[in-house]
Amino acid sequence: MITPSILPGFEELLPQEQLVFNQMMKIIQTTFEANGLQPMDTPVIEKAEVLLAKSEGETEKQVYRFTKGKHDLALRFDLTVPFARYVSQHFNELVFPFKRYQIGKVYRGEKSQKGRYREFYQCDIDVVGKDSLSITNDAWIISVMAEILSSLQLPAYKLKISNRKILTGLLQAQKITEIDAVMVLIDKYTKMDKETFYEELIEITGSENASILMNVINSANQPESILQQLCSMYPDNTNVSQGIKELLNVIELLEQFGIPKQNYQIDLSIIRGLDYYTGTIFETELTGYEQYGSICSGGRYDQLTDLYSNNRIQGMGASIGLTRLFYILRETHLIDDIMQQASCLDFLILPIGNTLRDCIALSKKIRLLGYRCSIYLESDSLKKSLTYAHKIQVPYIILLGEDEVKEHKLTIKDMKNRSSLTIDAASIENFLNGRND
């Protein structure tokens, strides 16, 4: 006999957990679709040469890569590279601006550690324009994610927003040659000891520049004044001025899109890695749970498809790491209550005697009214059926015996209140419409 088990770093959920996970995924998907984002799906396995065209060191090491027959294969490690490939490959068949969402699993053979999975769900949205794309899209993409974060039953969230051009321009103006090294360092700021950070920063930029940079990084409480300072300090650097203009524009648009003021702020310390972004960048923290890192992030890019195509595109995208978000919520017990009450059913019908045909008709009626309903099909004792009903946590059961059928009645038991009610079979619709949930 073989011990049934899964690989380390992989995860599967128990029924109660899966119900809640799927509820969250449904809210995400429904919101994407309500906002007119086109569904997209790409293969999990791609040609290694295509998928890894741009990747280096760390990514390359983590990728699941293997051969089958004469093919060199790799599993996707995000949904962004396949998206770039898709847009390039089908460029002439797409309508621009092309707005897509994709929800799917991605694979990274990371070192196994708590909350880091080797297979996890990403929920991505992007809008790409041919040649150009208005800045309003940056705020729109963020607002779609904000709508989702408000719909999921989460603690308060805070969107931290910046523009990549500002730091880039500042470092250019400071005549620092190792721009990437500074970016990588700042990207690690929140995870580092502050003294060590400052020492390393001085080492690369010199102490005068470092002091200005520290002001910028710590600007979250009074970002407008820092932005003004930067404007006057570097009037000739177009990256600085353009970045500030875009950032203030996006902030103003977020207000128009109706995101509550307390849910977003300028934070010039965020970087979001070096891979794609060239303009707006943002990330999202759950207030009180900042140590878990960002649960939703994204940004503006303009060279995403350069490796695959000469067509110029401009895009804005964002992503929710659903597996990770679910992990945080479970770990912090924020969804314990929801999980304990989750059920795959609204109604369970218990046939008593020879009433299957009537139970089937009744369950169809209930399903047509939008409720999940099934019939207990085992010929067990009533006690055993009720134990089952309790275990699956169905809120209502309906008992349908031969007498009830004859008298056109049915008995509904509320499993929470332990109360029961006998009604005319014909009035089930009224009963259902009268429920408050």
Add this chain to the structure above:
Amino acid sequence: MITPSILPGFEELLPQEQLVFNQMMKIIQTTFEANGLQPMDTPVIEKAEVLLAKSEGETEKQVYRFTKGKHDLALRFDLTVPFARYVSQHFNELVFPFKRYQIGKVYRGEKSQKGRYREFYQCDIDVVGKDSLSITNDAWIISVMAEILSSLQLPAYKLKISNRKILTGLLQAQKITEIDAVMVLIDKYTKMDKETFYEELIEITGSENASILMNVINSANQPESILQQLCSMYPDNTNVSQGIKELLNVIELLEQFGIPKQNYQIDLSIIRGLDYYTGTIFETELTGYEQYGSICSGGRYDQLTDLYSNNRIQGMGASIGLTRLFYILRETHLIDDIMQQASCLDFLILPIGNTLRDCIALSKKIRLLGYRCSIYLESDSLKKSLTYAHKIQVPYIILLGEDEVKEHKLTIKDMKNRSSLTIDAASIENFLNGRND
């Protein structure tokens, strides 16, 4: 530059196709959930030793198997083996009868040919009982699939139903030793030249037995009389009598579950491979498109978890091959119309002048009423916006200019009729509720 392309045998859909594919998936998922099936998800990558514990020759060859670090990995080739592993692994945490659905991609490195993909979606449902499971479940599982097949816009379908015990018992009674060889042969019956088939059958069973078997295989038009004959010919074989009893019981139950008579029939020639099934088996053909094979099939099993566990389970399951079904529908042009009309939007709002804030408020209102709505965010000419609207096939656009905002009006353009209508902004709700679609 790298040519953007995907692997041979893999597929991705263009936006219009994806919309229709997802509509079908949504119908399947919604029906599963309405019937109280619990969502389930398992890793795409599993331990090779666990996943391939039972597989032989053909399966083993097709599997994507590779190593990473010290791990021997394999991609799932169906959703049944992972289900068996899941039930065994989490046996004490599940409530039985355990009813689950799973929709996911599976992988088979088959020889590349038309309509055969190496990555494809399966939509599986199963119900498993501890020790026992009433036969009513066999009909219930089939009825859930029938409900879906009726909801999808398909040609007429026919469920072909048999019971594995009947042929097994018959071959036992005939004292045939090579039962598996006969089963494998009959499994290929519809794809073979009839004469060759008969010759090969005689070779294994002898001519007298072969003649009886041919009667059984060709019984679709008068199955009841053949079943009666078998009963009287082999009164002592419990497999034959038990199989016939179960089959007639399931047929009677299908009627109770309300499946139209013309959608199902007994067909003793179906086999469904040798892997799992031990009782009820069924498959489904689209009338007029039989050459494409079965689009939905399943059956009863009782040894599924034997390799992983000593716990006895009894189960009934079924599966729709969604990628394959979609391929058939596209290939036969059965969904051309649906595909041509599909849109990711119900309403597109065109801001004219400085009305973004009002457009955002309006689009929220429309989405709250259940419609998909987005705003055209580029500052293009009206002509360019209208071209975009035509290309994405949105049925309605709403023009919102500064004058309209001032007068609390808005103009709705019906893109199909090319008619337009100016209404009070406040009455948008009435307009939407009055639409017939």
